[in-house]
Amino acid sequence: MTDATLEPEPAAAATLLGDRLELTRRFTENLAKHGEELGLIGPLELPRLWTRHVLNSALVAPLLRPGLVGDVGSGAGLPGLVLAIARPDVQFVLIEPMERRVAWLNDQVNELELSNVSVLRERAEDVRLTARLDQVTARAVSAFKKLLPLTAPLVRDGGELVLLKGANAQNEIDAAQKEMRKYKVSDARVQVLGEGLTEDVTRVILGTVRS
Numbered sequence: 168m169t170d171a172t173l174e175p176e177p178a179a180a181a182t183l184l185g186d187r188l189e190l191t192r193r194f195t196e197n198l199a200k201h202g203e204e205l206g207l208i209g210p211l212e213l214p215r216l217w218t219r220h221v222l223n224s225a226l227v228a229p230l231l232r233p234g235l236v237g238d239v240g241s242g243a244g245l246p247g248l249v250l251a252i253a254r255p256d257v258q259f260v261l262i263e264p265m266e267r268r269v270a271w272l273n274d275q276v277n278e279l280e281l282s283n284v285s286v287l288r289e290r291a292e293d294v295r296l297t298a299r300l301d302q303v304t305a306r307a308v309s310a311f312k313k314l315l316p317l318t319a320p321l322v323r324d325g326g327e328l329v330l331l332k333g334a335n336a337q338n339e340i341d342a343a344q345k346e347m348r349k350y351k352v353s354d355a356r357v358q359v360l361g362e363g364l365t366e367d368v369t370r371v372i373l374g375t376v377r378s
């Protein structure tokens with residue numbers, strides 16, 4: 168697949184990424200060039216790579232605080248690598264079990280010279296961290312109630328879930344009341360990001376972990 172079908176860069180990219188735009192462009196171009204052959208993105212995603220994927224991820228950057236953030240099921244690097252590019256002041260650990268995807272993530276970390284990222288080849292439920300996470304992100308991994316056991320145990324007391332979701336986000340919270348009690352997640356709510364700025368908004372489920 169050539170760059171010819173890649174979506175032109177939206178104007179919002181410069182607003183959202185500032186001096187990290189050039190690095191984000193390089194990542195987006197790499198993903199456009201190799202993503203399909205590596206099975207990271209479908210062929211239909213190229214015409215919406217910026218809007219649907221890269222900016223969808225970048226919109227979350229202002230919600231992160233300096234500290235340690237984990238991204239569960241990073242896959243192509245969404246949102247983990249985009250956020251690591253956008254927020255060099257935050258440390259990231261990308262958690263991904265599939266060997267080929269881990270190889271891609273490590274290649275990108277090296278090529279883009281990202282010094283704030285480590286990659287763990289593991290399923291989230293098997294991860295044992297020396298320090299627990301301040302925040303955890305995930306995108307397109309599973310429904311909120313199934314995501315809770317994969318994410319909440321990795322987070323420190325008072326830390327936060329920041330889970331990228333679709334239009335059904337509030338319904339996912341409503342369906343996860345039992346699991347929220349079990350995994351001690353409180354104050355779950357939906358926040359909409361990017362209204363008036365990007366073509367597609369990003370919805371996140373936020374929640375506080377009490378352990």
Ligand SMILES: C[S@@+](CC[C@H](N)C(=O)[O-])C[C@H]1O[C@@H](n2cnc3c(N)ncnc32)[C@H](O)[C@@H]1O
Pocket residue numbers: 239240241242243244245246262263264265268289290291292305306307308317
């Ligand atoms: C549909 S892909 C989404 C990838 C990326 N987050 C995105 O938005 O494009 C789901 C990813 O979650 C990973 N995954 C599935 N089960 C997992 C688990 N138990 N722990 C960590 N990652 C998992 C898969 O290997 C895959 O890369």
